[in-house]
Amino acid sequence: MPRQEAKEYRQVTEVDEVAADLEALGLGSEEIAALRQQGFVTGEVRVGRVIYKLRFRLQGRQRVRYLGTDADKADCVERLIQTLQRGRRIKKQLRDLNHDLTEKLGETKRRLEPFLDRAGLKFHGMAIRNPRGRNATIAQPTIMQKEI
Amino acid sequence: MEEEQQVTEATQAVENSPESSDSAVAREQRIADYVTQSLEVGDPFEANVGVVNADLMLLALRYRQVLGDALEQPPENLAELAEIMPSVDSYVRLVKQVDRISQLAMKLKAANASP
Numbered sequence: 001m002p003r004q005e006a007k008e009y010r011q012v013t014e015v016d017e018v019a020a021d022l023e024a025l026g027l028g029s030e031e032i033a034a035l036r037q038q039g040f041v042t043g044e045v046r047v048g049r050v051i052y053k054l055r056f057r058l059q060g061r062q063r064v065r066y067l068g069t070d071a072d073k074a075d076c077v078e079r080l081i082q083t084l085q086r087g088r089r090i091k092k093q094l095r096d097l098n099h100d101l102t103e104k105l106g107e108t109k110r111r112l113e114p115f116l117d118r119a120g121l122k123f124h125g126m127a128i129r130n131p132r133g134r135n136a137t138i139a140q141p142t143i144m145q146k147e148i
Numbered sequence: 149m150e151e152e153q154q155v156t157e158a159t160q161a162v163e164n165s166p167e168s169s170d171s172a173v174a175r176e177q178r179i180a181d182y183v184t185q186s187l188e189v190g191d192p193f194e195a196n197v198g199v200v201n202a203d204l205m206l207l208a209l210r211y212r213q214v215l216g217d218a219l220e221q222p223p224e225n226l227a228e229l230a231e232i233m234p235s236v237d238s239y240v241r242l243v244k245q246v247d248r249i250s251q252l253a254m255k256l257k258a259a260n261a262s263p
Contacts (some may be wrong), residue, residue: 018256088216093214094235097207101238104207105245115193126245128252137150 014078018083029066036057036085041067043076054081160168172213192258201249211239224247 019032027035039056052067052074056073066072082089110125122131158162179202186198223229 083219090214090218091231094218094232097211097214098235098238100207100241101211104205105242108204108245112195115196119193126241126248128248147172 018080020082022077022084027063031056031058031063032084034063035090039081039085041074041081043074052077066112123130172209175209176206178207180210189254189260191260194253194260197249197253197256201253204242204246204249206240208239211235211242215239 002120019029022032023029024033039054042053042055044051044053049069050071051069052071053128054065054067054077069078105126109126113123116128120130121128123129154183180207183199183202186202189195189198215232218232218235223232
């Protein structure tokens with residue numbers, strides 16, 4: 001398949017569609033790339049009316065785009081930005097979860113180790129084992145013969 | 149035509165169904181119940197095992213939700229998939245640990261129940 005045709009067959013992702021919608025609002029590709037990283041919609045009360053603005057940073061400087069007073073339009077832009085930042089948001093959530101996992105597994109060991117020790121058991125990595133030559137005392141002799 | 153419309157309506161009903169969020173709330177509630185039950189146990193070992201296990205279960209539920217979001221759309225390229233895979237491995241490791249602690253909890257419960 002020629003390269004041009006292959007390009008045409010490329011799957012149009014949701015992010016591409018969002019980028020197209022934002023372009024329709026007058027945002028350039030550089031600005032959309034910046035919005036992928038950071039950016040949000042604010043509502044500010046001016047003379048009894050709420051006006052909406054899109055705020056983001058481009059090349060280290062804050063940029064503000066006036067969105068008008070239409071709450072539905074502001075909501076729509078907010079949703080578009082959330083979709084655009086979806087990948088980045090998920091990556092951050094996964095990073096946070098991986099950090100929490102390391103902490104929780106450590107806490108599990110710290111909390112259970114004294115009890116396991118008294119019961120004649122030990123953590124081997126994250127597995128719970130009955131060291132050779134010792135009898136587990138928490139239950140029937142056979143209870144901890146196998147690795148948990 | 150009518151059949152086609154019914155299928156479309158049924159599909160929309162499934163897509164709009166709040167089942168997934170309800171299911172997550174129900175699971176969180178069951179985990180909270182597990183914590184409450186564990187704290188009522190007289191044996192401190194069994195109580196601690198229950199609480200620790202519930203914490204891990206809650207974390208596993210959060211992993212499942214975020215990974216579900218991440219894999220909802222196919223990754224755009226291999227590099228993007230490679231970024232997610234370590235978290236999938238972490239989730240599997242976590243579930244394995246929940247399994248180990250659950251087995252310990254069951255054995256402790258059985259041991260404490262026996263005369």
